[in-house]
Amino acid sequence: MNAVIQILSGLTIGCIYGLVALGFSMIFRAxxxxxxxxGDIMMLGGFLGYTALSIAPELPxxxxxxxxxxxxxxxxxxxxRVAYRPALKRNADQIYLVLLTLGIGIVLANAARLFWGANPVVYKIPLTFDIVHVGGYPLPRVYxxxxxxMTLTIIALNLLFTKTWTGLALRxxxxxxxxxxxxxxxxxRSSSxxxxIASMLGxxxxxxxxxxxxVSFDMGAVGLKAFAAAIIGSLGSVFGAVVGGLIVGLAETIGGQIIGTEFQDSIAFAVMIAVLLLRPQGLFAQNRRVA
Amino acid sequence: MTSLSIQNAAAGYGHTLVLRDVSLEIPEGEVVCLLGANGAGKTTLIRVLSGLLPLKSGSIKLGGDDISRLDPISIVSRGVATVPEGRRIFPDLTVRENLQIGAYHRRRSYAGTNELDFAFEMFPRLKERADQMGGTLSGGEQQMLAIGRALMSKPKTLLLDEPSMGLAPILIQTVFETIAQLSRTGITILLVEQNAAAALDVASHGYVLDRGEISLHGRADDLKADPRVQESYLGLA
Structure with a gap:
């Protein structure tokens, strides 16, 4: 019974990684x-949700x-508009662009710390404590x-990429x-x-x-695991980002149980390294068409 | 009037001028060909006309309007479509999607997939391969797709950059037949070609570009008879 719950929680956290990994892939492709x-965009989203809740606690x-x-x-x-596009337009070197994105992440994290404080915050809503029983297994409702x-996102992105002018233009x-x-x-316009989309998913x-x-100002680290997920699934592949997220989520939950939860965070990267050794282009490099 | 006229155009990359002083007239509804050796600046001229490369001096007029400073989006919206050098098919879009994206600038008036029928009628091969990725097509099929894609924008003027490049002789013939057929529908065409003999056959006028300058121009028949053209571009002595 414990194993089933572990697998389900691994898949769920994998969906979270997958959502952030989708953001990595969308921006990389565009x-x-x-x-x-x-990852710091994800943190920002978490805090903005927190602020919305403190203003309107009754909101669904x-x-x-x-x-x-x-x-x-x-x-x-x-x-x-203000940071990346001007840098790309001036043909900034790849290394500076990477530094720019890291810098923006650090600025976001510190701004969040100033604004929301250094202590983690919890959503004080019933959902946080809501457990449902499915087939005898107690599972948090938020799962x-x-x-x-995640399912809606995959469907929506698929429709976007195959059925709309905007999606066609992105590709x-x-x-x-x-x-x-x-x-x-x-x-x-495509990069906007x-x-x-990447920010909304984050x-x-x-x-x-x-x-x-x-939610805490330093949770951008989750983004690094999502990055590992995007790499595992081939950076740029939407399908790969989702599968990569699930792989990382499952591996760290199950691996954490077997080896010890204190090693959980390193498992994502161990998996990434293992995948890259066997398949340097990632798992789904062929599947660019899946968009 | 949708004639295209280029006056004293100069353009290049960085400090290097590729086009020095190019003047060219493409009368409405006619095919004008531009001949020249590799590196003469033919593709640069196409890039300037399609808005990808800014002019350093001179002007471009489309039916009397100055389009010298317009970006590619405005130029395609004014009915000037480009079939770029090397075809530049989107490799991971299907044939259908490659065609559809040609209509992007007029997407608000796009009437759906039956708009693709004319392209499929013109190039039945493309219909057979409609759901294949563009990158899996042969060179000849890609060329047809590139032409079909440009036509999807419903252009009044078509810029063709070396459409016969890299194709088997039988396909080259098909490409030139297509150009002749398009010309009969009233589209104004600038045809950049290395294959001078075939280009002069479909064109009414021709220009010869030599190291960034027009060295010769005239009616196609006169150019074919011109000994300089015969020697340098037609392989006749």
């Missing part, structure tokens, strides 16, 4: 940029989720929210920005869209993570 601030959780996603999405739009949200720009311009596509991860654990 701009060729690894945005190391992605779904609304908190949507508010945090919209606010963080706007935030992503702004940092893409179902997380898995449901075209990621393959050939110059020729995309000849088709009348504005690559800048990618950043906004925010959702933060808000969905909060009832299980807490």
């Amino acid at each position: 701009m060729g940029l690894v945005n190391f601030a992605q 959780f779904v609304f908190i989720l949507v508010i945090a996603m919209i606010a963080t999405g706007l935030f992503g739009f702004v940092i893409e 179902f929210y997380i898995v449901g949200f 075209a720009v990621s393959q050939d920005p110059t020729t995309s311009r000849l088709m009348g596509i504005d690559p800048g 869209v990618a950043f906004v 925010a959702a991860a933060g808000v969905l993570y909060a009832p299980l654990f807490y």
Whole structure:
């Protein structure tokens, strides 16, 4: 019985990693940029949800989720415009771009510390303590929210990439920005869209993570595990980000049980290293078409 | 009037001028070909016309409007479509999606997938491969796709950059037949080519670009008879 719960909780935390990993992949595809601030975007989403809750404690959780996603999405739009795009336009070296994203992450973390304090905060809502019994197994209700949200995200992204002009343009720009311009596509608009979506997914991860654990200014570290997940699934692949997230979530939960929970955090990276040794391009490098 | 006229164009990369002083007239509804050796600046001229590369001096007029400073998005919205050098098919979009994206600039008036029918009629091969990735097509199929994609924007003017490059002779013939057919529908065409003989056959006028300057121009028939053209571009002595 314990094993079943472990697996389910591994898959759930894997969904959280997957959501953040999706953000890494979207931005990488759209701009060729690894945005190391992605984990701090998740943290920001978690805190914005917390603030929304303290202003309106009666608001249903779904609304908190949507508010945090919209606010963080706007935030992503702004940092893409004021920080990343100008740097890319001036052909900044890859190493400086990476430093820029790390720097933005640090600024976000410290700003959050100033604003929300150094102590972790907990969402004081019934959902945090709500346990449902499914087939005799006690499971936090938020698990179902997380898995449901992940499912909706996959469906929505699939529709976006295959059925909309915006999605088609995103894919075209990621393959050939110059020729995309000849088709009348504005690559800048595509990178805005990618950043906004990535930020919204990160925010959702933060808000969905909060009832299980807490929100704290230094939780951007979760982003590093999500980065490992994105790498495992081949950076840039949407499908791979999700599967990579699930692999990392499962591996660290089960591995933590077997080896010891204090080693949990290193397992994500051990898995990443193992995968890269066997398959340097990641697991789903062929599957760019899945978008 | 949608004639395209280029006056004293100069352009290049960094401090290097690739086009020095190029003037060219493409009358409405006609095919004008631009010949020249590798490195003469033919592709640079296409990049300038499609808005990818800014002019350093000179001007470009489309039907009387100055389009010299416009970006590629505004240029394609004005009915100028480009078939770029090397075809530049989106490798991980399907054939259908590659065609559809050609209509991106007029997406608000796009009427759905039956808009692709004309391209499939023109190039039946593409219909057979509609759900294949663009990158899996042969060179000839990719060229047809690149032309089809440009036509999806419903252009009045078409810029074709070396459409016969790298193709088998039988396919080259198909490409030039397609160009002749397009010309009959009234589209204005600038055809950049190394294959001078075939290009002069479909064109009404021709220009020869030599190291960034127009060295010769005239009616296609006159150019074919010109000994300088025969020697340098037609392989005749």
